[in-house]
Amino acid sequence: MRTWMTTALLAAAVCGVASAQTGAVASGPAAPRQVPLTAMPYSPSLDTTSMDRSVNPCEDFYKYTCGGWQQRNPIPADQSHWDVYAKLANDNMQFLWGVLAEDAKATRRDAVQQKVGDYFGSCMNTSAIDALGDKPLRPALAKLANIKSREAFIAALAAIQRDNFGSPFFESGTDQDAVNSSVIIVELGAGGLGLPDRDYYLKTDDRSVKLREQYVAFLEKLLTLYGETPAQAKADAAATLKIETSLAKASLSRVDRRDPHKVYHIMTVGELSQIAPSIHWAEYFSEAGGVHPEKLNVSQPEFFKALNTVLTTESLEELKAYTRVHLMTGAAPYLATPFVEANFDFYSRTLRGTPQMPPRWKTCVRGVDRNLGEALGQEFVRRTFSAEMKAKTVLMTQQIEDAMKVEIEGLTWMSPETKTEALRKLHAIRNKVGYPDQWRDYSALTVKPSDYFGNARRAGEFEDKRQWNKLGKPVDLNEWGMTPPTVNAYFNPQMNDINFPAGVLQPPLYDPKMDDAPNYGNTGSTIGHELTHAFDDEGRQFDWQGNLRDWWTPADAKGFEDRINCVRDQYAGYVVVDDQHINSKLTSGEDVADLGGTLLAYMAWKKQTAGLDLKTVDGLTPDQRYFVGMAQWACENSRPEQLRLQVATDPHSPGFARINGVVSNLPEFQKAFGCKAGQPMVHTPTCKVW
Known part of the structure; x- marks a missing residue:
């Protein structure tokens, strides 16, 4: 849900950027390490070899301090950027790779080592994952296929969202009340887009038009991997783009979302029902989180008016096609190799220019950090801090x-x-x-050594339940938003x-x-x-x-x-x-x-x-x-x-x-x-x- 958290840098996956003004960007691959680290490498906080002293610091201080670094640090083939933060994040990951590899195979483990080791091991077992193909997603797709009416579809929205790794149509959850931070309230937010931002749907320049064509082509490819005919995949991808464009047009820009007053609109469930009457909201919240809110923040009311129009005017088949796409794109990273590769091809190669997929261990370390971050954090802290x-x-x-x-x-x-x-x-x-000060308790999360998709799904459900359970409880001022x-x-x-x-x-x-x-x-x-x-x-x-x-x-x-x-x-x-x-x-x-x-x-x-x-x-x-x-x-x-x-x-x-x-x-x-x-x-x- 909404967060006002502001960061020094973005996470290492997206934080590195440069400009043509800073000189030529290196493109050759850096030599990757092929084995885990047993100790963290050392780099000084001031490195004179990273400088370019031929540059006048009063003309371009950035080039003066970083010109040597830029020349000696080409972007690795599995990265869209490369910077000091990303390099340290890579070293941290490689160090944790060694820790997790040990935890995955150890016979004597504590509860933390069992959770992180089994999650990592299940992710690394690509032969088992590939043997399953798209089988783990079939139950959710079958439930969607069996919906026979618009009313039944709308009534199933909470269940559809629970089955999804993403957020089809909109986001829901809990957060601190902006005007009374001691209280946790329910919050609804805009969502449902497959491209990174609403502007990707609205811009009409040649590059934006081409990118939307590439997005549709990616969706068609993914849908055919799941067994749709080319004609059906083409129709479903077009329906998805149409619905997402309608949602994008009603979404606030990123600049507007920086204004906390523009995303704070307290309503009762009854008032929400007046702007989006197609959804039975009391039933939705009961199904989504087992809650019955007296009030909630609807961060973008105009979005929910547009959502109501989408749900009542688009055909049932188009609504199901859009939902099917989001089920598939959300699940793709957790399925067999062809789905992972298709997902990477668009979201990393096309959108970010990354030429090569990362080695599997990086994907798996990131997954453990994302879903068991404070368990993995205990392993990291005791060795490094x-x-x-x-x-x-x-x-x-x-x-x-x-x-x-x-x-x-x-x-x-x-x-x-x-x-x-x-x-x-x-x-x-x-x-x-x-x-x-106090580590998160993951004892309620079941992690199995041979069920990667299930582990990821259960981790999502665990976190979803943890967030909903905050409602009506004091704000935990000791909670962290990063691992x-x-x-x-x-x-x-x-x-x-x-x-x-x-x-x-x-x-x-x-x-x-x-x-x-x-x-x-x-x-x-x-x-x-x-x-x-x-x-x-x-x-x-x-x-x-x-x-x-x-x-x-x-x-x-x-x-x-x-x-x-x-x-x-x-x-x-x-x-x-x-x-x-x-x-x-x-x-x-x-x-x-x-x-x-x-x-x-x-x-x-x-x-x-x-x-x-x-x-x-x-x-x-x-x-x-x-x-x-x-x-x-x-x-x-x-x-x-x-x-x-x-x-x-x-x-x-x-x-x-x-x-x-x-x-x-x-x-x-x-x-x-x-x-x-x-x-x-x-x-x-x-x-x-x-």
Whole structure:
């Protein structure tokens, strides 16, 4: 369901991006490791070999810090991009591959090792999976085929969604009430699309038209694999595109969905029934989650009006065809090799430009992390994350929060009234580092060593039930939204917490062998980034308790918007790929967090090292080392297809902009490298929000 969680980077599968402005993108495959790792590899948090010192840092700081990395790190054939985060995520996965391979074959295992080992083992047993073909999906397809009327179809929606790995038609679940974060409520959201975003259905340029044709061709191929005739597959694929286009036209854009007020519409079940009367909602919620909500949030009312039209005007056969497609596309990754390959061919090769499927062990490690993440996290943490590392990160977080306090108190454009509320929110932020205080209990989830499809299905049902069971219970403030091995971090404005999994606190992102300058530049900036999300254009709308409430005076709100518009104007000028510019209305929250986080970490580093005699190392002064360390987390290469997808869907700017856009607004950087007015790394006007 809806989440206001905002991240430092996207998950490793999609986070890496680059630009033609950063130089030629490497395309040759990197040499993959063929065996699991027994220990995590080491890479320094500041690597001078990753630099290109032939570039003037005041002309292009990103190229200066990452040019060598880009040349030495071509994109592996099974990736759509390759960056420092993705590389660390790959190392984490390879390390976990070794752990899971042991857990799968061990004769003496604890309950955690049994769950993760058997899930991994069932996924790796491709001969058994291939022998089944599409048999695991046949019961759900048979139930759908036996529906004889529109009324029966609509009545079966909850069961249809439960049978599906995706979300046909719409999403349902539970979440915190935006205006009362202490309460869990039912929420309905838009869904039902097979392409990544509504704009893929609405754009009329040649590339978008061609992509829709490729999507329909993929659906036809998949349907014939399931046994449909070419003529039937063609008709079913066309019906699917027609229904999805109707749903897309009624869906909010990604920019609109960043406004929490535009996706908050509290209704009773009776009021919902007035805008979508074709669905018997009381029966739906009883079947979906065994609940009887008094009120719920309908995030996009216009979508549900359009959904009602689809359900009442499209023919029963077309509705069933659309549903059949979603059952098949959702199940494809868990079935025999031909289905997996067809799914990869469109969603990875066509959409992202990835030429080669990943080795099976990567798919299986990701699956365990997705469905048993906190069980796998126990295996990861006990081997990689020391108490000392946690303590250092906690200290750094506190220092950066202290720097934010100083910044808020010194703002000349904010009134004392708003400052009081801002400081109250700052002091209430909860810091989560490494892993949860209490691990999730998976004892109710049955995992069998020879039933991969069933394991994935039961894991989905387990999580679905866990979410519905939150209704009527106190919010668990200790819950995490990422698993411990994840190479990422996030801020959740309704929980008012910042979260740093153990996976992101490994070299080269956090390097215990390195001095403070690059560590504060890298990990410190990430901490500052997440902290700044509490005060970006989205986060600032939630108060210290995580409630959607306007705690700003009108003049202060205008002052904020004036300053964030400076950032938007700057980033809108960056070209990502072809002639496509950054959609800065979509990326502004992340851009502001990058800018604020880098400054806060710099302030914390200066305080940490005050009075110390810091030396020049490798020709870099201490301040230069801070900024190079800050920049090198963003070294990356990306395929053009991935860049086009990013422009359309990603709230994060590409790496070159996340570095050059930040440092060009920092006098501290310009002083460190002697940059002068008129050079590209001196932006005029200087943008500063926090």
